[in-house]
Amino acid sequence: MPFIFSGGLPEQKAASYNKPIEKLPPPPVAVLPVAGRPAVRAGDYVTAGQRIGEARHNIPVHTPVSGRVAAVEQRRRCTGEASLCVVVENDRKNALCPAVRAPLNPESLPPEETVTLLREAGLTGLDPLGVRGKAQAVLIDGCESEPYLTCRRRLLLERPGAVLGGARILARLFGVDRVHIACGDRDAAGLLQQKIRQDKAPAVADVPYTRRAGYSHDSCAVFGAADAAAMYDAVCLGKPLTHRVVTVSGSGVVEPKNLLCPVGTPIRFLLDACGGVQPKTFKILTGGPMTGHAQTDLDVPIEKNTPAVLAFCKDEERTAAHPACIRCGRCRVVCPEKLEPFLLLQYAEQPDILKDMGILRCTECGMCSYVCPGRLNLTQSFQTGKQRVKKGGGKT
Amino acid sequence: MNYNDLKLTASAAPHIRTRSGTRQLMGEVLTALLPALGFAVFNFGIRALANVLISAGGCCVFELLYRAICKKDITAGDLSAAVTGVLIAFTCPVTTPYELLLLGDFFAIVLIKQLWGGIGKNLLNPALAARALLLFWSGKMSVTVGPRTSVPLWGVPDAVTSPTPMSLLRQNDLAGLQELYGLPEMLAGLTGGAVGEVCTLLLLLGGVYLIVRRVISWRIPVCYLGTAAVLLFLFPRGNAPADWMLYNLLGGGLVLAAFFMAADYATSPIRPACQMIYGAGCGALTVLFRYIAPGNEGICIAVLLMNLTARPLDLYLRPGGLKMLKKDLQELPSKPGEIKKQFSGRLKKQP
Numbered sequence: 001m002p003f004i005f006s007g008g009l010p011e012q013k014a015a016s017y018n019k020p021i022e023k024l025p026p027p028p029v030a031v032l033p034v035a036g037r038p039a040v041r042a043g044d045y046v047t048a049g050q051r052i053g054e055a056r057h058n059i060p061v062h063t064p065v066s067g068r069v070a071a072v073e074q075r076r077r078c079t080g081e082a083s084l085c086v087v088v089e090n091d092r093k094n095a096l097c098p099a100v101r102a103p104l105n106p107e108s109l110p111p112e113e114t115v116t117l118l119r120e121a122g123l124t125g126l127d128p129l130g131v132r133g134k135a136q137a138v139l140i141d142g143c144e145s146e147p148y149l150t151c152r153r154r155l156l157l158e159r160p161g162a163v164l165g166g167a168r169i170l171a172r173l174f175g176v177d178r179v180h181i182a183c184g185d186r187d188a189a190g191l192l193q194q195k196i197r198q199d200k201a202p203a204v205a206d207v208p209y210t211r212r213a214g215y216s217h218d219s220c221a222v223f224g225a226a227d228a229a230a231m232y233d234a235v236c237l238g239k240p241l242t243h244r245v246v247t248v249s250g251s252g253v254v255e256p257k258n259l260l261c262p263v264g265t266p267i268r269f270l271l272d273a274c275g276g277v278q279p280k281t282f283k284i285l286t287g288g289p290m291t292g293h294a295q296t297d298l299d300v301p302i303e304k305n306t307p308a309v310l311a312f313c314k315d316e317e318r319t320a321a322h323p324a325c326i327r328c329g330r331c332r333v334v335c336p337e338k339l340e341p342f343l344l345l346q347y348a349e350q351p352d353i354l355k356d357m358g359i360l361r362c363t364e365c366g367m368c369s370y371v372c373p374g375r376l377n378l379t380q381s382f383q384t385g386k387q388r389v390k391k392g393g394g395k396t
Numbered sequence: 397m398n399y400n401d402l403k404l405t406a407s408a409a410p411h412i413r414t415r416s417g418t419r420q421l422m423g424e425v426l427t428a429l430l431p432a433l434g435f436a437v438f439n440f441g442i443r444a445l446a447n448v449l450i451s452a453g454g455c456c457v458f459e460l461l462y463r464a465i466c467k468k469d470i471t472a473g474d475l476s477a478a479v480t481g482v483l484i485a486f487t488c489p490v491t492t493p494y495e496l497l498l499l500g501d502f503f504a505i506v507l508i509k510q511l512w513g514g515i516g517k518n519l520l521n522p523a524l525a526a527r528a529l530l531l532f533w534s535g536k537m538s539v540t541v542g543p544r545t546s547v548p549l550w551g552v553p554d555a556v557t558s559p560t561p562m563s564l565l566r567q568n569d570l571a572g573l574q575e576l577y578g579l580p581e582m583l584a585g586l587t588g589g590a591v592g593e594v595c596t597l598l599l600l601l602g603g604v605y606l607i608v609r610r611v612i613s614w615r616i617p618v619c620y621l622g623t624a625a626v627l628l629f630l631f632p633r634g635n636a637p638a639d640w641m642l643y644n645l646l647g648g649g650l651v652l653a654a655f656f657m658a659a660d661y662a663t664s665p666i667r668p669a670c671q672m673i674y675g676a677g678c679g680a681l682t683v684l685f686r687y688i689a690p691g692n693e694g695i696c697i698a699v700l701l702m703n704l705t706a707r708p709l710d711l712y713l714r715p716g717g718l719k720m721l722k723k724d725l726q727e728l729p730s731k732p733g734e735i736k737k738q739f740s741g742r743l744k745k746q747p
């Protein structure tokens with residue numbers, strides 16, 4: 001039996017657990033944030049898959065739909081900041097961009113070219129490619145990272161071939177003979193194992209049998225399951241990254257679903273596709289419940305790294321009128337970075353002490369706030385703390 | 397769909413939290429104390445229940461009043477005051493006059509807890525501090541009745557002051573104690589003594605419940621009892637070390653203190669290594685004070701002393717803590733002034 005990576009928070013996944021991925025009806029617009037100058041201007045006609053500019057870190061942005069560019073203007077992103085966005089009005093013709101390549105055979109492609117190709121396809125999460133040559137192990141993460149999310153599970157169940165194809169590409173790039181796929185549930189693990197066995201070519205992937213990896217943190221390259229599938233799409237199907245699977249769930253959603261959406265779809269269309277929201281809904285999030293962003297404007301678009309849109313009409317936040325640390329030590333136990341949130345909180349005003357205590361290691365995962373019985377906003381205070389430390393670091 | 401009617405709120409992540417808040421945790425502690433309370437009623441009659449209810453109610457009312465007068469958020473609902481109240485009643489003999497219990501409540505809640513900033517900020521365990529204060533009324537506090545005595549709701553029964561296991565142990569009269577109560581009686585709590593401390597078995601049950609439910613960690617109680625056991629065995633009074641150790645462990649509320657007072661969140665360390673040191677310190681000091689202190693209250697003083705070490709342990713006994721200690725020591729001369737300023741600020745805030 002493969003190891004099932006489990007534990008962590010109560011999962012809350014039931015609502016969308018067994019909902020097959022559905023295609024979102026083509027949305028009327030796609031809003032695509034870009035950094036720097038876009039390659040198109042208002043009025044231009046663009047075709048699906050056409051490159052229209054670059055996002056941060058020079059990652060190419062492709063439009064998922066065809067149509068006229070309605071505007072290039074400042075719009076709000078789901079992170080809350082404003083950014084220049086290309087707004088494409090969908091003409092629903094789905095005219096394909098001629099630049100979208102013909103499929104290639106990854107085996108015949110030199111690794112360097114594969115890497116360039118992946119970057120050109122607009123994939124995110126490629127940073128671990130930087131440790132090529134050094135990494136002893138490559139891991140594909142098929143576990144859901146937060147409660148409510150089911151998009152990785154559905155992807156593994158419905159596109160196991162694509163994920164395994166991605167594993168094949170990764171194995172070649174890293175020169176390893178096995179890529180490990182970590183699974184969070186039995187169904188996906190079983191299916192993947194079956195696919196690996198049926199595969200005619202020699203197996204390059206396995207679903208690990210134990211949690212003990214035996215590799216140090218630095219010698220292991222970790223990719224998301226969606227990244228692996230996108231690699232397969234880019235190389236073997238010639239498609240740039242323009243769509244992703246998004247879980248729409250939470251107590252406020254009428255009919256929770258897993259949706260395959262064009263990147264850039266405003267979140268209101270995802271909610272529409274799920275029957276809308278309950279009238280008492282008071283919070284709508286993009287992203288998971290632990291790290292996601294609360295939205296008041298439903299015209300913000302989903303992005304390549306948005307795993308979910310959640311709506312809540314029941315209070316699961318459980319704030320307190322009088323938050324107070326009771327020194328229970330739970331925050332310390334759960335912190336994955338082995339920080340001591342109760343001490344960090346005590347010195348929130350003293351950046352140099354915060355720095356000594358390692359606040360910059362905080363990943364803002366939200367675990368400490370989640371468990372805190374005193375209902376302190378620990379994670380939030382560490383966000384500001386980190387910014388303060390970074391600023392102070394510039395001065396001295 | 398039209399989403400314009402929704403009242404959407406924005407707030408920082410995370411957007412979900414665990415169910416178990418301060419109130420739920422304190423509720424667990426109260427649950428863990430229930431069996432021992434049940435036994436106390438069986439052993440000492442309805443007066444035991446009255447003591448506990450009055451003391452818990454008193455604590456809640458004092459907390460409510462203080463915070464209302466100071467115009468702060470009302471926190472009495474978090475049940476931590478109720479836990480303090482129950483513990484105060486548990487450590488006093490069943491004959492304690494109600495007014496003394498209420499005095500202890502006032503001292504614990506207002507002077508020890510709220511003046512230092514409320515829940516989690518107090519340096520001393522409020523229940524133990526109150527118990528220490530009540531030592532000054534030792535005349536009224538040492539009227540102890542034997543097991544299975546029903547005490548009237550009002551007044552003090554004139555006749556009986558029966559020896560408690562602790563008072564006999566203080567006189568090194570192990571033989572006399574063994575004659576009076578066997579080990580099974582000590583374990584079951586069929587002895588004289590304070591309301592909640594007699595039934596070691598049910599207290600252990602409650603303690604294990606707290607550990608299993610992950611409300612407290614095992615480290616403090618186990619290190620506390622372990623250290624005390626070893627020291628008692630190594631340095632017995634008399635020539636029956638095993639019996640001496642067992643009677644000492646079972647008598648005088650050691651188990652109550654180890655699980656419910658030494659392991660109190662606010663006044664014990666958080667880091668595991670510090671918790672072990674702290675527990676061991678409590679054990680060692682308890683034995684020491686049982687041997688040298690004039691009164692019966694070794695535990696009380698021992699744990700209160702160790703309370704003071706909790707925060708320094710957490711702060712300085714960690715990677716990088718030494719550097720901080722040096723820095724803090726350099727700045728020490730300016731500290732007393734600051735403390736005075738803060739304290740007078742707190743006093744002034746009251747009308």
Ligand code: SF4
Nearest residue numbers: 335362363365366368
């Ligand atoms: S948010 Fe930061 S401090 Fe809190 S648990 Fe996560 S990493 Fe640790």
Ligand code: SF4
Nearest residue numbers: 325326328329331372
């Ligand atoms: S979890 Fe909350 S209450 Fe407990 S020690 Fe950490 S900050 Fe304090």
